[in-house]
Amino acid sequence: MRIEVICTGDEVLTGKIVNTNFSYISQKLEDFGLSLIWETTVGDDRDSLLLAFQLAGQRADAVIVNGGLGPTVDDLSQEIAARAAGVELALNEEWLARMEAYFTKRSRVMPPNNIKQAMLPAGAEVLDNPVGTACGFAVTIGKARFYFTPGVPRELRRMLEDQIVPRLLAKSGKQTAVFLKRFHSYGIGESHADTLLAGVEALAPDGSVKLGFRAHYPQLETKLTARGSDMDDIRKKLAPVEAEVRKRFGNFILAEDDRTLEGVVLSELEQCKGTLAIVESFTAGQIAARIAHLPGAEKIVRRGIVARELCEVCAAAGLADVPAAITRETAEAVARAAQQLTGATHALAVLIDLDEGVDRIEFAGTVCLAIATAGHAASRRSRIVGGRDWVRLGAVEMGLDCLRRYLQGLPVTERIDFEKVE
Amino acid sequence: MRIEVICTGDEVLTGKIVNTNFSYISQKLEDFGLSLIWETTVGDDRDSLLLAFQLAGQRADAVIVNGGLGPTVDDLSQEIAARAAGVELALNEEWLARMEAYFTKRSRVMPPNNIKQAMLPAGAEVLDNPVGTACGFAVTIGKARFYFTPGVPRELRRMLEDQIVPRLLAKSGKQTAVFLKRFHSYGIGESHADTLLAGVEALAPDGSVKLGFRAHYPQLETKLTARGSDMDDIRKKLAPVEAEVRKRFGNFILAEDDRTLEGVVLSELEQCKGTLAIVESFTAGQIAARIAHLPGAEKIVRRGIVARELCEVCAAAGLADVPAAITRETAEAVARAAQQLTGATHALAVLIDLDEGVDRIEFAGTVCLAIATAGHAASRRSRIVGGRDWVRLGAVEMGLDCLRRYLQGLPVTERIDFEKVE
Numbered sequence: 001m002r003i004e005v006i007c008t009g010d011e012v013l014t015g016k017i018v019n020t021n022f023s024y025i026s027q028k029l030e031d032f033g034l035s036l037i038w039e040t041t042v043g044d045d046r047d048s049l050l051l052a053f054q055l056a057g058q059r060a061d062a063v064i065v066n067g068g069l070g071p072t073v074d075d076l077s078q079e080i081a082a083r084a085a086g087v088e089l090a091l092n093e094e095w096l097a098r099m100e101a102y103f104t105k106r107s108r109v110m111p112p113n114n115i116k117q118a119m120l121p122a123g124a125e126v127l128d129n130p131v132g133t134a135c136g137f138a139v140t141i142g143k144a145r146f147y148f149t150p151g152v153p154r155e156l157r158r159m160l161e162d163q164i165v166p167r168l169l170a171k172s173g174k175q176t177a178v179f180l181k182r183f184h185s186y187g188i189g190e191s192h193a194d195t196l197l198a199g200v201e202a203l204a205p206d207g208s209v210k211l212g213f214r215a216h217y218p219q220l221e222t223k224l225t226a227r228g229s230d231m232d233d234i235r236k237k238l239a240p241v242e243a244e245v246r247k248r249f250g251n252f253i254l255a256e257d258d259r260t261l262e263g264v265v266l267s268e269l270e271q272c273k274g275t276l277a278i279v280e281s282f283t284a285g286q287i288a289a290r291i292a293h294l295p296g297a298e299k300i301v302r303r304g305i306v307a308r309e310l311c312e313v314c315a316a317a318g319l320a321d322v323p324a325a326i327t328r329e330t331a332e333a334v335a336r337a338a339q340q341l342t343g344a345t346h347a348l349a350v351l352i353d354l355d356e357g358v359d360r361i362e363f364a365g366t367v368c369l370a371i372a373t374a375g376h377a378a379s380r381r382s383r384i385v386g387g388r389d390w391v392r393l394g395a396v397e398m399g400l401d402c403l404r405r406y407l408q409g410l411p412v413t414e415r416i417d418f419e420k421v422e
Numbered sequence: 423m424r425i426e427v428i429c430t431g432d433e434v435l436t437g438k439i440v441n442t443n444f445s446y447i448s449q450k451l452e453d454f455g456l457s458l459i460w461e462t463t464v465g466d467d468r469d470s471l472l473l474a475f476q477l478a479g480q481r482a483d484a485v486i487v488n489g490g491l492g493p494t495v496d497d498l499s500q501e502i503a504a505r506a507a508g509v510e511l512a513l514n515e516e517w518l519a520r521m522e523a524y525f526t527k528r529s530r531v532m533p534p535n536n537i538k539q540a541m542l543p544a545g546a547e548v549l550d551n552p553v554g555t556a557c558g559f560a561v562t563i564g565k566a567r568f569y570f571t572p573g574v575p576r577e578l579r580r581m582l583e584d585q586i587v588p589r590l591l592a593k594s595g596k597q598t599a600v601f602l603k604r605f606h607s608y609g610i611g612e613s614h615a616d617t618l619l620a621g622v623e624a625l626a627p628d629g630s631v632k633l634g635f636r637a638h639y640p641q642l643e644t645k646l647t648a649r650g651s652d653m654d655d656i657r658k659k660l661a662p663v664e665a666e667v668r669k670r671f672g673n674f675i676l677a678e679d680d681r682t683l684e685g686v687v688l689s690e691l692e693q694c695k696g697t698l699a700i701v702e703s704f705t706a707g708q709i710a711a712r713i714a715h716l717p718g719a720e721k722i723v724r725r726g727i728v729a730r731e732l733c734e735v736c737a738a739a740g741l742a743d744v745p746a747a748i749t750r751e752t753a754e755a756v757a758r759a760a761q762q763l764t765g766a767t768h769a770l771a772v773l774i775d776l777d778e779g780v781d782r783i784e785f786a787g788t789v790c791l792a793i794a795t796a797g798h799a800a801s802r803r804s805r806i807v808g809g810r811d812w813v814r815l816g817a818v819e820m821g822l823d824c825l826r827r828y829l830q831g832l833p834v835t836e837r838i839d840f841e842k843v844e
Contacts, residue, residue, distance in 0.1 A: 013458055015448030016636060019441055022463075026437030036435055038470060041444075041461035048460060055477070214438055278728075284714035285707030288728045292706035293814055295781075298730035303738050306700075306710045306726030308719060316725050359717075392715060 001172045003029065004038040004060040004144075006052050008067040008077060009151060013043040021066050021156055028157075031180045031225055032165055033210065034172065044074040053084040057142025062168055064160075067151035069134035071113045077148055082121035084141045090122045091115075095135045102133055127163040131155050136163060145171065179234045181224040181242055185252040186261070186401045187416030190215045193222060196248050203240040217390075218397040218418060219261070222249075251410045254401055261400050262291040268407035269300050269346065276403075277344040278304045279317050279334055282352040282365065286396045302344040313351065317341060326353040326368050328379040335372035335379075346407075347372045350399035352391065364420065365391035369399050371406045378402075378412050382419040394418055423594045425451065426460040426482040426566075428474050430489040430499060431573060435465040443488050443578055450579075453602045453647055454587055455632065456594065466496040475506040479564025484590055486582075489573035491556035493535045499570055504543035506563045511541045517548065517557045524555055549585040553577050558585060567593065601656045603646040603664055607674040608683070608823045609838030612637045615644060618670050625662040639812075640819035640840060641683070644671070673832045676823055683822050684713040690829035691722050691768065699766040700726045700821075701739050701756055704774040704787065708818045724766040735773065739763060748775040748790050750801040757794035757801075768829075769794045772821040774813065786842065787813035791821050793828045800824075800834050804841040816840055 005025055011017045019041065026036050040056065042048040049068075056063045068077030082089045096118040103110040120126070120137050127136030127147065134150035136159045147164045149156050169178065188196065190213050201211050208228060214221040224241055228234035246253060254261045269276055278301070280287050288304030291297055307313040313334060314322045318341035323330040331349045339347035353366040362385060370379035380402060384394040402412040415421075427447055433439045441463065448458050462478065464470035471490075478485045490499030504511045518540040525532040542548070542559050549558030549569065556572035558581045569586045571578050591600065610618065612635050623633050630650060636643040646663055650656035668675060676683045691698055700723070702709050710726030713719055729735040735756060736744045740763035745752040753771045761769035775788040784807060792801035802824060806816040824834040837843075 013448065013461065014452055015445035018445045023437035023440045026435065030436055037465070037467075038474075039435065039463035041463075043459070045459075052460075282715055283711075284719075284723075285710030285726050285728065286715075288707030289705075289711050292728055292730060293704055293708075293810075295810075297706075301706075301728075301730060302734055304707050304726070304728030305738075306707065306714055306723075306728070308714060308723060312724055316727075388715075388717075 001034070001062060001168075002037050002060045003034060003062045003064070003168065004040070004056045005036055006056060006063060006065045007039065007041040008044065008049060008065065010043045010074070012067070013041055021151065021153060024153070024157065025064060025066065025160060027214075028160055028165065029168070030212070031223070032169060032178045033225055033227060034165075034168055044068065044076060046076060046080060049076055049080040050084055053080060053141050053146070057084065057144045057146070060144040062171060063141075063144045063146045064164065065146055065148045066156060067149075069117065069136070069148060069150045071111070071116050071133070075116070078116075078119055078121065078137075081124075081137075081139055081141070081146065081148060085121050085139045085146075087122040087139075089119045092118045092120050092124075092126065092135065095120070095126065099133050127159055129155050129159055131158055138167070177228050177230050177234055179226045179228075179231065179238065181226065181238060182257050183222040183224075183245060183249065183253050184255045184259075184261070185220050185222065185249055186218055186254050186397050187252050187414070187418065188220060188249065189417040190220055192417050193220055193249075197222070197245060200241050200244045200248070203244055204237045208234075208237045209241045218394050219254075251405065251414060254404055261397070261404060262294065265400060265404050265407065266291060266294060266297060266300060268404065270296070272345070272407070274345040274407075275300055275302045275343075277302050277338045277342040277347040278399075279313060279338045279347065279349040279351075280304070280306055280399070281308055281310075281313055281350070282354055283350055283392055283396050283399065284308070286392065287348070287350060287399050290396065290400060303338075303342045305338065310351070317349070326351045326366065328368050328370065328381050331368040331370035332372060332377045332379050335370040336377060339372045339374065345373060346403070348399055348403050350395055352395055354388075354391070359388045361387055363387050363391070365395070367391075367395045367398060369395075369402055371403055371412065378406055380413045382416075384418060385420050423456070423484060423590075424459050424482045425456060425484045425486070425590065426462070426478045427458055428478060428485060428487045429461065429463040430466065430471060430487065432465045432496070434489070435463055443573065443575060446575070446579065447486060447488065447582060449636075450582055450587065451590070452634070453645065454591060454600045455647055455649060456587075456590055466490065466498055468498060468502060471498055471502040472506055475502060475563050475568070479506065479566045479568070482566040484593060485563075485566045485568045486586060487568055487570045488578060489571075491539065491558070491570060491572045493533070493538050493555070497538070500538075500541055500543065500559075503546075503559075503561055503563070503568065503570060507543050507561045509544040509561075512544045513537075514540045514542050514546075514548065514557065517542070521555050549581055551577050551581055553580055560589070599650050599652050599656055601648045601650075601653065601660065603648065603660060604679050605644040605646075605667055605671065605675050606677045606681075606683070607642050607644065607671055608640055608676050608819050609674050609836070609840065610642060610671065611839040612642055614839050615642055615671075619644070619667060622663050622666045622670070625666055626659045630656075630659045631663045640816050641676075673827065673836060676826055683819070683826060684716065687822060687826050687829065688713060688716060688719060688722060690826065692718070694767070694829070696767040696829075697722055697724045697765075698825075699724050699760045699764040699769040701735060701760045701769065701771040701773075702726070702728055702821070703730055703732075703735055703772070704776055705772055705814055705818050705821070706730070708814065709770070709772060709821050712818065712822060725760075725764045727760065732773070739771070748773045748788065750790050750792065750803050753790040753792035754794060754799045754801050757792040758799060761794045761796065767795060768825070770821055770825050772817055774817055776810075776813070781810045783809055785809050785813070787817070789813075789817045789820060791817075791824055793825055793834070800828055802835045804838075806840060807842050
């Protein structure tokens with residue numbers, strides 16, 4: 001089945017906003033084993049829209065159109081859809097009532113120009129939008145079924161998942177039950193992960209599980225797309241693959257599905273009734289910024305300390321003697337001091353010794369980090385190469401992931417792909 | 423002149439990477455008064471590429487193609503460009519020599535598959551790439567001139583600015599000297615800015631200066647695109663408009679051109695031989711993370727302190743008596759204590775009293791911030807509505823901007839558009 005996407009709107013065409021709706025749509029379809037073949041972006045311009053609809057209607061079986069369903073004069077999707085489909089616009093009384101109720105619930109009067117949002121091409125199938133006033137709809141243009149969606153990301157997401165994906169799966173004749181299992185890891189590069197997981201797909205029958213990756217440094221997302229007759233069938237097919245991925249990735253899996261590294265750290269601390277102090281240097285507050293603002297963190301993250309110079313780090317952490325250099329022992333001493341100073345059960349210290357000179361791709365930093373509790377400490381040393389930002393991002397993740405490992409009773413010194421072996 | 427863009431590559435089509443190259447190209451052309459009319463994304467697929475080239479060649483006068491110039495088998499741009507132009511591929515000896523020199527300089531041997539990067543459609547015009555091995559080129563397909571560019575952002579940028587924009591300006595018959603003047607502000611919304619600056623374009627003769635905005639909350643970028651016969655001519659035309667924008671925006675302009683808010687704060691502190699301590703609560707390290715990692719900040723940002731609970735904030739800042747609530751006076755007391763504790767010349771304290779309950783669009787927070795020096799303090803109180811993230815982002819910017827204002831001798835309490843009037 002040939003699927004195309006048409007993105008509309010001057011804001012997207014002029015680059016004023018980056019088109020994240022498109023990558024969202026495409027990734028979501030991929031998750032369900034559906035692939036896009038073509039994407040077109042045009043502005044709020046009648047001729048361009050009409051031509052884009054006509055061309056896609058000649059080439060594709062299904063087309064998702066994003067944007068142009070709003071109440072203002074530059075929202076043209078319904079008008080041009082009707083023209084391309086060769087029908088008139090007609091008022092959808094049901095949607096008008098829905099909109100009026102929407103405004104009443106919010107103690108507001110519906111502005112008259114919102115009526116435009118209930119004008120749909122005659123005979124269009126309504127695609128429900130439970131979170132906004134833009135009415136989605138489907139019509140046939142040429143040989144393709146067109147699905148019109150709102151530009152507001154939240155509304156698009158809901159409509160795509162609830163209304164459009166099921167229709168596309170039915171249309172494609174694929175089994176309709178699809179499930180996406182995700183693993184998040186830190187420390188394994190994409191090509192290494194690909195090698196590590198070679199053959200896991202074969203553990204499920206008939207190619208019913210497909211493996212994919214999405215790298216966003218420093219984390220890697222590993223995706224298993226499973227297909228079956230129903231969820232029980234999917235779970236059965238997925239189980240051996242899932243178990244094998246867990247076995248091969250081992251300690252490197254930091255979270256699964258919608259969970260995040262910082263969320264896992266927070267809930268591990270919550271479970272052991274722990275509290276946390278963080279000391280950081282060149283990461284400059286980024287470690288604290290990942291975790292301390294989360295709901296619930298106000299009771300757990302006791303204090304974050306940022307200082308760039310080692311003597312200031314020591315002063316801030318309450319360490320009287322300033323060590324000569326940044327080493328594992330220094331990081332342990334700083335973490336221990338911070339733990340005692342703040343009375344937190346756990347302290348994480350991430351200290352970085354940066355190379356001299358200007359930023360460049362070979363620019364590196366040596367990370368020394370430690371985790372201290374009342375009677376114990378663990379530490380690691382690592383060298384990260386790749387420019388100032390790369391070192392900083394890598395150190396943030398390494399600090400949080402070592403803390404996760406420590407809280408889960410795993411080794412904090414396991415080799416990762418992003419460090420330089422010396 | 424009709425200009426189109428074609429983005430190529432499976433990574434972009436499947437949404438694995440968000441297409442920031444496209445928004446970059448489109449914004450850059452807008453900066454020079456050139457507008458895009460159509461964008462197409464296709465994967466690494468011969469049939470799709472050929473069709474995309476043919477269709478654009480029928481519609482447009484100029485087409486920028488991005489991606490597909492690499493050395494691997496899925497890089498197909500040269501091959502399909504040649505087919506669409508009806509010519510053969512031919513080895514460009516000059517580019518081959520350039521590539522060999524590139525590898526020699528890096529003490530590496532050129533892999534044989536890189537030769538592919540020197541195979542260009544016969545008769546193609548070379549577009550120089552001084553920062554990589556992908557050779558840009560221009561050919562004519564249908565009625566359009568096609569410009570082929572690399573997918574690596576750094577290489578694309580250089581080629582677009584140095585090679586393609588001048589060719590497009592010449593082709594469009596526009597005066598070739600163009601200059602972009604930019605102002606960064608915080609506290610004025612886009613529509614308010616539009617009203618404030620009404621009529622400024624008319625201060626330059628013959629519509630030679632065009633006004634535009636790019637909002638990225640909480641900052642707003644105001645752009646003046648000026649055109650003239652040469653830079654002297656442009657400066658003369660731009661001067662009255664520039665002066666008027668500065669006059670109408672006044673204290674709200676936080677930086678111009680490539681400068682940033684955090685960079686301005688840092689250089690103001692540098693100039694007065696100052697040092698800085700930062701105390702933050704719900705912003706959770708984000709204020710420190712904006713400034714403390716910058717080159718040179720290691721001598722200036724003395725310490726950052728993060729704590730979520732008021733009693734912890736006070737303990738960390740060295741304030742013995744914990745005030746009952748977060749007020750302007752509390753923020754001043756915390757800032758004063760932190761200034762004394764750290765010995766910094768300046769201390770910024772940004773404390774936030776968050777509403778109760780779950781995150782929602784009406785969720786708000788009260789920001790109390792203060793700046794203290796040895797003998798003086800300034801403070802402000804502000805209420806920001808719009809959800810947890812919105813409050814946090816807004817408070818980070820407000821903190822840094824008030825510090826900028828303080829350092830520049832400007833009032834820190836001026837009304838902004840993003841706060842709720844109570």
